[in-house]
Amino acid sequence: MEVTAEIKREMFWTMLLARRLDERAWMLHRQGKITFHVSGIGHEAAQVGAAFAIRRGYDWVVPYYRDLALMLALGYTPLDFFLGLMGRRGEPGSGARQMPNHWSMRSMNVVSLSSPVSTQTLHAVGIAMGIKMRKEDKVVLTTVGEGGTSQGEWYEAVNWAAIHRLPVVFNVQNNQYAISEPVSLQMAVNSVAEKARGLGLPGVSVDGMDAFACLTAFQKAVEDARAGHGPVLIETCVYRITPHSSDDDDRTYRSREEVEAHKKDDGLLRTRNTLEREGVLTPQAVDAMEERARQIIDEAAAQAEATPYPPGEEGAFPVYAEEVRHA
Amino acid sequence: MEVTAEIKREMFWTMLLARRLDERAWMLHRQGKITFHVSGIGHEAAQVGAAFAIRRGYDWVVPYYRDLALMLALGYTPLDFFLGLMGRRGEPGSGARQMPNHWSMRSMNVVSLSSPVSTQTLHAVGIAMGIKMRKEDKVVLTTVGEGGTSQGEWYEAVNWAAIHRLPVVFNVQNNQYAISEPVSLQMAVNSVAEKARGLGLPGVSVDGMDAFACLTAFQKAVEDARAGHGPVLIETCVYRITPHSSDDDDRTYRSREEVEAHKKDDGLLRTRNTLEREGVLTPQAVDAMEERARQIIDEAAAQAEATPYPPGEEGAFPVYAEEVRHA
Amino acid sequence: MPEITLIEAIRQALDEELARDDRVLVIGEDVGKRGGVFRATQGLYEKYGALRVFDSPLAEASIVGVGVGAALYGLRPVCEIQFADFIYPAFNQLISEVARMCYRTNGEWTVPMVIRAPYGGGVGGGLYHSQSVEAFFTHVPGLKVVIPSNPYDAKGLLKSAVRDPNPVLFFEPKKGYRLIRGEVPPGDYTVPIGPAQVSREGHDLSLFAYGMMHHYALEAAVQAAAEGISVEVVDLRTLLPVDRETILASVRKTGKALIVHEDTLTGGYGAEIAAIIASEAFTDLDAPVRRLCGPDVPAVPFSPSMQEWFMLNPERILREIRSLAAY
Amino acid sequence: MPEITLIEAIRQALDEELARDDRVLVIGEDVGKRGGVFRATQGLYEKYGALRVFDSPLAEASIVGVGVGAALYGLRPVCEIQFADFIYPAFNQLISEVARMCYRTNGEWTVPMVIRAPYGGGVGGGLYHSQSVEAFFTHVPGLKVVIPSNPYDAKGLLKSAVRDPNPVLFFEPKKGYRLIRGEVPPGDYTVPIGPAQVSREGHDLSLFAYGMMHHYALEAAVQAAAEGISVEVVDLRTLLPVDRETILASVRKTGKALIVHEDTLTGGYGAEIAAIIASEAFTDLDAPVRRLCGPDVPAVPFSPSMQEWFMLNPERILREIRSLAAY
Numbered sequence A, B: 001m002e003v004t005a006e007i008k009r010e011m012f013w014t015m016l017l018a019r020r021l022d023e024r025a026w027m028l029h030r031q032g033k034i035t036f037h038v039s040g041i042g043h044e045a046a047q048v049g050a051a052f053a054i055r056r057g058y059d060w061v062v063p064y065y066r067d068l069a070l071m072l073a074l075g076y077t078p079l080d081f082f083l084g085l086m087g088r089r090g091e092p093g094s095g096a097r098q099m100p101n102h103w104s105m106r107s108m109n110v111v112s113l114s115s116p117v118s119t120q121t122l123h124a125v126g127i128a129m130g131i132k133m134r135k136e137d138k139v140v141l142t143t144v145g146e147g148g149t150s151q152g153e154w155y156e157a158v159n160w161a162a163i164h165r166l167p168v169v170f171n172v173q174n175n176q177y178a179i180s181e182p183v184s185l186q187m188a189v190n191s192v193a194e195k196a197r198g199l200g201l202p203g204v205s206v207d208g209m210d211a212f213a214c215l216t217a218f219q220k221a222v223e224d225a226r227a228g229h230g231p232v233l234i235e236t237c238v239y240r241i242t243p244h245s246s247d248d249d250d251r252t253y254r255s256r257e258e259v260e261a262h263k264k265d266d267g268l269l270r271t272r273n274t275l276e277r278e279g280v281l282t283p284q285a286v287d288a289m290e291e292r293a294r295q296i297i298d299e300a301a302a303q304a305e306a307t308p309y310p311p312g313e314e315g316a317f318p319v320y321a322e323e324v325r326h327a
Numbered sequence C, D: 001m002p003e004i005t006l007i008e009a010i011r012q013a014l015d016e017e018l019a020r021d022d023r024v025l026v027i028g029e030d031v032g033k034r035g036g037v038f039r040a041t042q043g044l045y046e047k048y049g050a051l052r053v054f055d056s057p058l059a060e061a062s063i064v065g066v067g068v069g070a071a072l073y074g075l076r077p078v079c080e081i082q083f084a085d086f087i088y089p090a091f092n093q094l095i096s097e098v099a100r101m102c103y104r105t106n107g108e109w110t111v112p113m114v115i116r117a118p119y120g121g122g123v124g125g126g127l128y129h130s131q132s133v134e135a136f137f138t139h140v141p142g143l144k145v146v147i148p149s150n151p152y153d154a155k156g157l158l159k160s161a162v163r164d165p166n167p168v169l170f171f172e173p174k175k176g177y178r179l180i181r182g183e184v185p186p187g188d189y190t191v192p193i194g195p196a197q198v199s200r201e202g203h204d205l206s207l208f209a210y211g212m213m214h215h216y217a218l219e220a221a222v223q224a225a226a227e228g229i230s231v232e233v234v235d236l237r238t239l240l241p242v243d244r245e246t247i248l249a250s251v252r253k254t255g256k257a258l259i260v261h262e263d264t265l266t267g268g269y270g271a272e273i274a275a276i277i278a279s280e281a282f283t284d285l286d287a288p289v290r291r292l293c294g295p296d297v298p299a300v301p302f303s304p305s306m307q308e309w310f311m312l313n314p315e316r317i318l319r320e321i322r323s324l325a326a327y
């Protein structure tokens, strides 16, 4: 699939929007307007690479909490995001029952996420079982952090998909930390890709700061999975530029120098430079995008702030399917 | 370590005793004298290879339910075995609370086993943590079936040991079936050894019908682990010659021809042939061993049958350590 | 009407549901060629193929987690846990995912699925093949919990479970699999999930039970009648949601309540029933609410003597009836 | 005496126990350099080193399972589950192994270990950072379950837990970590596991609570006193084993019982307390046993409005007190 200039600009736009939204969330937190934020800064390039490799709305997506850029690419809106951050009425994924970043978007085949890490990986495999039973040519993309790969459920999921050659692309976003713990405390191998090979599926490691390298890797994996060649694991090597969440203080476990070094090689910057070099973007075009992002974000944030909380009694349902009122 | 003729004879004797005990258990089941038996026939050579590679009573052992031969090598007696089969008073591992083959022998550092597969693998790792903390040069041997390696807990255990280079020898007794399911329904790779490599530890596959090949492989692994080089996984390729248990009917899922073929290449036969060829054993010596085994087994079975059940009310304790009466 | 066994009723329900709705699939260990270790799926693999009667890896978290995915995709998975004792590896999926998918997505996603498991003691299964696990799940909003006591209900309730838009845990009293026979019409019918059933009318006291204990309760009630005590027996059948109306109506009539279950006493399901009665029928009570339950030890011991000590039986229930009636 | 926070009391207990007994070690996610996400282990890594304050992989089954092994080896592990909501992956280890090691080996092996976890809502944590999980464990013979409500008890009970020869689950009301302060003597003392505590004497009704709800109960009791209602408040503190004597003595005195917990109603811990009272204090009761508990929904929703709807508070408890007093 050719990556046209337009696609490249759209990818960049999505990354940019994700970044600015995320930064706004941090600002809202500092202002005391929200209580919690978990950030995707540093992951955007890789997520956008994944998003643009699938048939959005046709393929299935089983994401995790850092996937803001991925979700935006799937049609999640800045307003959706703010409603989630603020727990306001009409939050689309859960009616404000879930914490921020616990996405769900049925219209786009995006499945709901819980907080315990890695449970979702098995859901991706179950969906792929359905796809296989129904002889569809759909693919499931599922994401998780590298720390999450220490969970037995993650292993079981990958193993099951490998045995039955199911159409799943397992994306592990390796940002080098699980809260405070470095990768060396999660695994004895140098990359998650090696783990995949031990389970009998291809494992690929790709530079997650390079959106287009990611796109290429995901396109190949998606193509293989769609063609019935079985699952693939793609490790996107990214870096968590922020603390784990707004509750974290990362100064206790990593140096400022380390973080600063990674900021300089950030995926958003790199993509911008590449696209400017290629003539796909001009500085003026980027400025215009920045302006557009700011406007969109200002408006969405204001609208969310103006939205009330759901009535408390709505917490009473729907415990069972019979009680669903808004589905 | 030199494998003297005496050691070889002892290994053969242990295998033989295990086999005859196991056959007796099947007979007792047919006679309606016991309600359940889970058999180790076909696994003996590999287990004896493992047992003779460790320092028995010094190293730790975390076994699984097929390990009769391993347990005999550790000092478990035929009487212990029959008391377990019949649920009689004085059964040493559990006071007849547990099903047969759920060993425990504290005097020999053999840890108690539950029925849910693979939980024990994590215990082995915890013991190895203690060994490391205390700077001992002990090693932990733990066993499991190949089906058990599908459990997340197994993966987590191996991963943890690999990360911290703990002195554990993980033995997977691959007998090609988990009840009715062939290996191809448990993993996409050709051997469990490959899984180990994906987790960053050496994985070795060895012919489990060859007791001495097993011995050599385990000796090397134990030596490495003891020297602080970290864990090793040894897959012993065996065959479950009997149904899964006395509750199983294996004719529903595998052919008689397959089973018969494996019987012909059984580890006990092979060891006998090897040792006779080497002049370590004579047919007369084997006959004498058979006779000794029969006597021991007859006596033990009779003694167990003559032993009463524990008083039912003993089931009331010890739920808590304060209630222990027999420890 | 033909008399069939409990297990045959379950097999029939599965067979008919697989035939009725091509979204239905069975997932579990040894459910394929082997037809299940209790033969609940005998012949179904041959009839519906390996994709719809699916031999899973030996991994319960996977069985349930993949089931969730399949349900999200639009299928109707019936997951088999080989013994209820082995449901714990799936506990995270059951509590974190299955039970709250509907609630957490405000109904955007639901997981219509059934989780079947044989439970209960008295079968020589020892600590890990005898457990009653219902109380872990009757505390979990979002789940339905069903325990049939007879073939008619088993078939009808299982069909309802398969068609229910919610997740249903379906625990089968395995001691009764072949022991309990009853009339079952061939072909389609359902028994609704929810209502308890007054299986014997009486006026001196109300006896609440389910599963095997319901049979013992009936036996005891017959004997009590011979002594002039009129016992109303209620088969709870659906444990969650609780059928408060039937329970309270019975107690209001008789003024005395005895709750019987095989599971251990403290924190067992009977506590909830007792608490409801104590709160809602206070003025109707002529005697303290009594519970007759398994003793507070971890599970049923193996030795026949201790197993008998653990298990309830009609005689012990009768004694409790006499004592309560005399209050 | 110095006033310290709940979390500081816990930190002190850990620190002093690590210093007192070199068999004690702490295992958990982010407990090392990070000092725990709630800072319960702050400074301990620096003081006792990486082996005794051990950063585990992101895998709760492992944390507990390795803890079991360590305990078998002779150590005294204190396992931290980062949030109680994430204890479910360890459920199999807790139920199948931890709770019944002593029983199943007739006391040959025991697993003295502590499993700590912050629990409870009202902290904006949504469905997966707010759960009360005690009822899953108060049903399990072999476990002890402790929930301290104040710094003095927290320190004294945690020390007792570390020294207990049995496994102890220690749930900490995280909303109170920094909110609740109290006098705590520096240095060593213990509070025994077992006895509940009458924290306020009264004669009109008995109110049973624990954790955060105990504080709300006390507040409500003070307000009730102003209205002329004399409430006896009992801090249950140890949930398993149940302190029947203290509970029954109080109810016999007041004739009325109100049980308050944050966890959802059906099948919650309060059911057992209600059942005990209904059975043992029947003739002393002047009113139905009441339970005031969380609503039967899967867990606390995120949005502040729905969270408030879910959570109990002193006002709601006061209303229930008035209603029961007026009965």
Ligand SMILES: Cc1ncc(C[n+]2csc(CCOP(=O)(O)OP(=O)(O)O)c2C)c(N)n1
Pocket (backbone or CB within 6 Å): A066, A115, A116, A117, A144, A145, A146, A147, A148, A149, A173, A175, A177, A178, A179, A240, A244, D029, D058, D060, D082, D086, D089
């Ligand atoms: C089962 C479980 N245990 C603990 C946590 C708490 N927790 C939330 S995120 C996290 C670290 C995740 O690290 P990783 O998987 O690498 O993803 P990242 O956050 O780095 O993207 C932890 C420990 C959790 N959410 N789930």
Ligand SMILES: Cc1ncc(C[n+]2csc(CCOP(=O)(O)OP(=O)(O)O)c2C)c(N)n1
Pocket (backbone or CB within 6 Å): B066, B115, B116, B117, B144, B145, B146, B147, B148, B149, B173, B175, B177, B178, B179, B240, B244, C029, C058, C060, C082, C086, C089
């Ligand atoms: C968690 C769990 N699930 C299911 C079972 C039932 N079960 C007992 S043995 C067994 C097969 C084990 O196969 P494998 O690990 O290969 O060991 P083998 O019996 O072949 O030696 C099964 C499914 C169990 N014991 N534990």
Ligand SMILES: [Mg+2]
Pocket (backbone or CB within 6 Å): A145, A146, A147, A173, A174, A175, A176, A177, A178, A179
């Ligand atoms: Mg990470």
Ligand SMILES: [Mg+2]
Pocket (backbone or CB within 6 Å): B145, B146, B147, B173, B174, B175, B176, B177, B178, B179
């Ligand atoms: Mg096997």
